[in-house]
Amino acid sequence: MTMSEQLKQFLAVFDTLVADVMDVAVNQYETPKESQQWMSENLKYNVPGGKMNRGLSVVSTYEILLGRPLTKDELFKAQVLGWSVEWLQAFFLVADDMMDQSQTRRGQPCWYKKPEVSNIAINDSFVIEGSIYILLKKYFRSEPYYVDLLDLLHEVTFQTELGQMLDLITAPEDHVDLTRFTLSKYKTIVKYKTAVYSFYLPVAMAMHMAGVKNPAAFAAAHSILMEMGEFFQIQDDYLDCYGDPAVIGKIGTDIQDNKCSWLVIQALDLANADQRKILEQHYARKDEASVAAVKALYKELELQRVFTEYEEKSFAKLTQLINELDTATIPREVFTEFAKKIYKRQK
Missing domain, CATH: 1.10.600.10 (Farnesyl Diphosphate Synthase)
Known part of the structure; x- marks a missing residue:
């Protein structure tokens, strides 16, 4: 499989994982509609968009270690873990951009630079980090x-x-x-x-x-x-x-x-x-x-x-x-x- 095909498959998983996080926020924690929209935009604006090397490395390393092509379930779980690294990266970057007063990130204005966001980005970075553990609990809690x-x-x-x-x-x-x-x-x-x-x-x-x-x-x-x-x-x-x-x-x-x-x-x-x-x-x-x-x-x-x-x-x-x-x-x-x-x- 070429790198572009791996990336395409990796990106295809993202919306499913956002939906997983939103489901917990809405159905377990009574998150109202305006917060839902804000949280969804936060995740979609900040998590994807980079080179994805960190996330893709989880998948490729797992396949190398097993010494064979991954099954559909193995591939998906490796992709989820790969996205957890990308989620972690996004948490760091949203906060780091504020600390450095950076202007742009990944070809677009930094999240905190959006007029409606500003210092709310501090909490948004926490939400990105917390979302990682929702995904891990859903997909890996039964794993040794x-x-x-x-x-x-x-x-x-x-x-x-x-x-x-x-x-x-x-x-x-x-x-x-x-x-x-x-x-x-x-x-x-x-x-x-x-x-x-x-x-x-x-x-x-x-x-x-x-x-x-x-x-x-x-x-x-x-x-x-x-x-x-x-x-x-x-x-x-x-x-x-x-x-x-x-x-x-x-x-x-x-x-x-x-x-x-x-x-x-x-x-x-x-x-x-x-x-x-x-x-x-x-x-x-x-x-x-x-x-x-x-x-x-x-x-x-x-x-x-x-x-x-x-x-x-x-x-x-x-x-x-x-x-x-x-x-x-x-x-x-x-x-x-x-x-x-x-x-x-x-x-």
Whole structure:
């Protein structure tokens, strides 16, 4: 089955899952009509629309682990779990866009930017998260791995929130202190804010579904996927500055938002005293002239070349880790499929 066919099948499940959540809200919790309409629009506006790599990875990993095509029921359940990851992502993004005061997400205005929404988006993000557990209860409560899924999701959610907290307190928008930006702190933020839920979570879910019990298998998966997740976030930082907004679906704001970005860390490492003064004067300023000054310095420091060299080294390291993997523990194909999706990506 081609990727486009997999995506089409995956998307076809979404409306069923929205209906499942709405059924509980209406028939168990007496949600009135105006709230029903609001909740439905919240889910349909914020959950679909991304690349769906996280959700699709649950399905593809499960099939690789079983070593055969999935039955209709297996496919549907894997898709439900895949959507639970996409639901979790939406919960994070709705909240994150407010924290960062972002303007667009996935080619449309951020949910909170809609005049009728504004700060209601805070509660809407909670509703998106809560919906995940309605779906898990309906489709997995009788499965032996149900508690494993709940534990995994709660742990990953908490870890992601810790990563977001460190990101926010390291670089508050109203207090610029570039001495706080270190590669060590950046790696910790990336590990917990992005890598765990974007890479480890989908694979671990599929492993639980497939009946994997060996702790060494989960440890091996975690090690490789954390490496991959770190590269993914560095790539995301690069695209925030150099990606085409029409392609990536958002306007990059890391410079304006005082983000502890991989690019600014590289710039601080490479800059001489005069160049550092430029960063201190212009980084985290909202005006276009300051953003342009920072980007001009990035160009002077050849950060595009620095990223390209890093990408090659990262891919070589990841390839080595995969080749050294004990295939009796977990198939290499699980990780090579991930690598194909992210390296050299443009969005």
